[in-house]
Amino acid sequence: MxxxxxxxxxxxxxxxxxxxxxxxxxxxxxxxxxxxxxxxxxxxxxxxxxxxxxxxxxxxxxxxxxxxxxxxxxxxxxxxxxxxxxxxxxxxxxxxxxxxxxxxxxxxxxxxxxxxxxxxxxxxxDDLDMLQGQASKGIREYIIKKNPYEFQDLAAALLRAMGYYTPFIAPKGKDGGVDIIAYQDPLGTTSPQLKVQVKHYPTTAIPVDVVRSLGGVLFKDGEVGLLITSGTFTSESKKEARNYHRRLRLIDIDEFVELWIKFYDKMSEEDKTLLPIIPVYFLKS
CATH class of the missing domain: 1.10.10 (Arc Repressor Mutant, subunit A)
Known part of the structure; x- marks a missing residue:
């Protein structure tokens, strides 16, 4: 046939x-x-x-x-x-x-x-997926115009909306491989404890050596590495992260935008101003 x-x-x-x-x-x-x-x-x-x-x-x-x-x-x-x-x-x-x-x-x-x-x-x-794609494109372009420290602030705001505390956000200058430290409780006594590295490289795929570098600062049980980029990751980077199982997580620009939209309502009014968005509603068939 x-x-x-x-x-x-x-x-x-x-x-x-x-x-x-x-x-x-x-x-x-x-x-x-x-x-x-x-x-x-x-x-x-x-x-x-x-x-x-x-x-x-x-x-x-x-x-x-x-x-x-x-x-x-x-x-x-x-x-x-x-x-x-x-x-x-x-x-x-x-x-x-x-x-x-x-x-x-x-x-x-x-x-x-x-x-x-x-x-x-x-x-x-009127295709919903295309409208969502166009909206996401506008958000991505807004993020791209931010400087590295502003993108770092966006990452910290997202973590807070997801229920994490961010007692440490690296100031300008060398960060020692960690840009943000985040805990699930104010004292940092419960797992996981996140060590976050933020890379504002919108036109560059993050290479595998950056992933390995973050993995190298995960010393204790309960520590999880989180690598957030305004761009993408190479295939080697994704494979390397999978080798760490649940101890190392990658978030690219597409997932960052999805999470920002998902948790936007849980943000403080101050954090919302960093990247303000509005919902648009359609009749569900």
């Missing part, structure tokens, strides 16, 4: 789902972007920005991932995409067959709810 005719949208979605499958069934969206950017042949047109301000091939992926999710082949949670068992089985049909499968099932779901079928156009401005 020959595979159904493929489109570029089908190939991009299929490549992303296969990448998730290869990674054990789950993958952070930023890692999916990185993997496809490095291994999937993208045209100059696909790499351009759409009218909505997002990269075209990413818009294709985000747009059709809504359909993949609605038919039960994909679960999105906190920036991580999880391929379901049914989704993994559907991949056996190849790019064209997989696309026709979920797209057809989603069309039936829409008809059942008397909603018109989505056109194959990833530039529609």
């Amino acid at each position: 020959s595979e159904k005719k493929t489109t570029r949208q089908a190939e991009i979605v299929f490549a992303a789902m296969k990448a998730i499958e290869t990674s054990g069934g789950e993958m952070r969206i930023s890692d999916i972007y990185e993997t496809l950017a490095q291994s999937f042949p993208l045209s100059d047109y696909e790499k351009e920005q759409t009218k909505s301000g997002v990269i075209r091939w990413k818009a294709y992926l985000n747009f059709y991932s809504i359909e993949v999710s609605k038919v039960g082949y994909l679960i999105k949670k906190s920036g991580i995409w999880h391929l379901t068992e049914e989704g993994a089985k559907a991949l056996a049909a190849g790019a064209g067959g997989f696309f026709a499968d979920f797209h057809g099932k989603y069309s039936e779901i829409q008809k059942a709810h008397e909603v018109s079928v989505i056109e194959e156009n990833a530039e529609q401005p």
